[in-house]
Amino acid sequence: MMDTSLEFCRQKEDLVRTVRTLQVTSQNTLQRAVPLLSSQTGLGLLSTSQIHQLSEKTTQVCRNLEDVGNLLLFRQDELTQTIKVPGTGGSSSLQWCSDGSLYVCGDNGPYIHLLNSHGRPSQALHCFEDSLFLPDSIAMTRLGSIAVTDITDGIVRIHSPTSYPPWVRVGGDFKSPKGIAVDSSGRILVAEYTAGTVQAFSVDKLYRVHGVKKVSGLQGPQYICATPDGGFAVSEECGDVKLFSNSLKLCGSISETYQHVFGNPSGICADPEGNLLVADVQKKNITLFPLTGSPISIVSRGLCKPAGITCSPFGLLYVADSGDNLVKVYKYRVKPYYTPTSPRKSGEAQSQTPRA
Template sequence: MDYSLECARQKEDLLRAVRSLQVASQNTLQRAGPLLSSQPGLGLLRPSHLRQLSQKSSQFCRDLEDMGNLLLFRQDELARKIPAPTPGGSDCVHCCPDGSIYVCGGDGPYIHQLNGQGKPGQTLRCWDEGFFLPDGLAVTRSGAVAVTDLAGGAVRVYNPHSQPPWVRVGGDFGAPRGMAVDSSGRILVAEYTAGEVQAFQVDRAYRVHGARRVSGLRGPRYVCATPDGGFAVSEECGDVKLFASNLKPAGSLAEMHRHSFGNPAGVCADPEGNILVADEQQRSVTLFPPRGSPICVVSRGLLRPSGVACSPSGHLYVADPGDACVKVYRYRVRPYYSPGGAGGSPQVTPRS
């Protein structure tokens, strides 16, 4: 059967079902509204009926949210593969607002900047009184590249006007791995051995100010900022913890969604608050929406997914060092929607 014809029929069936529900609910409200506002009794309606209605309506609302999410996202739609730059590797990927990406890995002391299509741009050599291998990567609000060095126990920021160009950030770092920059400009660093995340500001002299720590984590690996001002951090032992903007715990994805992780690695959040997690053991990427059940957006074709990043155009970049490349997926059916445009009119980000 022609796929387009079958898809059109499925859309018609879904629209017919939703409209039937809408008509039925409106008719019930029209009949019940005057009685509920004026009549003192409830007729034959019993408490058991109310409990049953509450349970069924709650489950039905959850089912509708899940159905709405399934309409918005795609699965396993690979757009292209970007070969890992050499030397360097493809363990970590970061996407910038202009659509360019930074890629680094354990195969060499280099960070490569590429455009959204994978064409090479700038290459940064990781050297500071000797070569070092970058583990985590982020870009500050001023546009400077910042990295973590697990072996050297250091956080560095690239400054092309200094010699050497990588300047160490002052502070106490033991085993820094993942890093990110939140909406307020704070740098977030996951300390693997200490089981904590450090949050701090850096001045022009690269000194740390206002440092705060979140402890009690088990093997934190990657960290990402979330649109609400908080952040998410993946734990090697099998969970992803959420924190609010005040650094207070806000739950975990495993508990909130009753999801079983294998070995969560890279984590990122898109502008609509969806959190995407790469699972090295399960070789997949799962999307966790603000409301509704998790959705596996990449279920096959990955060998060892590590870092993940979302682009402004709605693409998902998955660093797969097991396949020596960065894989780009279309994980959305439609562009991002933002109700906060100029004049209060909706804005969409066009899909490339």
């Protein structure tokens, strides 16, 4: 035990020494180079090939430092709790609430289950209008109402406790609506699986639809999530994860940006820092894609069929594993407190891991 602890301390010292050496050396070079480059017309004995070589090596060192910084922030396979969801089927979608509670829905019946901050069932919303329906995906509107997709009937419903029945149909021409999310402006985003589109629209207090816009050209869009920059991300079955701006313009894809190969991307979520987390049903893992740096494996084992995922601003990741009808809670970040105005910087905060 002592040898392991001593070796661990030495590794930390080596890393600190290495980073400090890079900092001091680069600062000294900068202090010498800037006055010379500003006052002289030539480059002295420095050749073009040396400049090119320095540029390439600097780029690689910067990438390595980004990766080191990211790896220091995150954890892998740190399961803190498993929550059994009421019902016999699997759970495919969930929504974290600011009070620590969790809404869960899926194939476990015509219900949406509300779990309290300790993971215990506290309420069940019965999914019934003219008849029973099975909610496929779930999101929370800006007014605090629950919105769901019903892929069987091809509609979107919003729960209204003051109405009877309490589920109000949202107008719109939906073709196999699957994933649903709400962006930073309050618009509802719906992924239409067979149509290969994402429909964005606003809903007023009378549940009337306004400002409908569409994105097309997707291949089997499944899950969708809003991103902190005002845009959104969409997972494509057996394909990729596409990124869009708040004006619904395609910004790129995860596979191209990070040179990552997906099996079958499913649930996706973005944390307050803008890191994107993606579950892969085929590979049975969850990967985090940071704003800069290489992808990081957050969950590499213990999953059967990961579907919907969501995360809290306290460094917790919630996974709806439809393979064993469990919600699995992981601690994926070292310091869970986020400072919204200063990305990548965090302070200490009390952990809000639900108690078993």
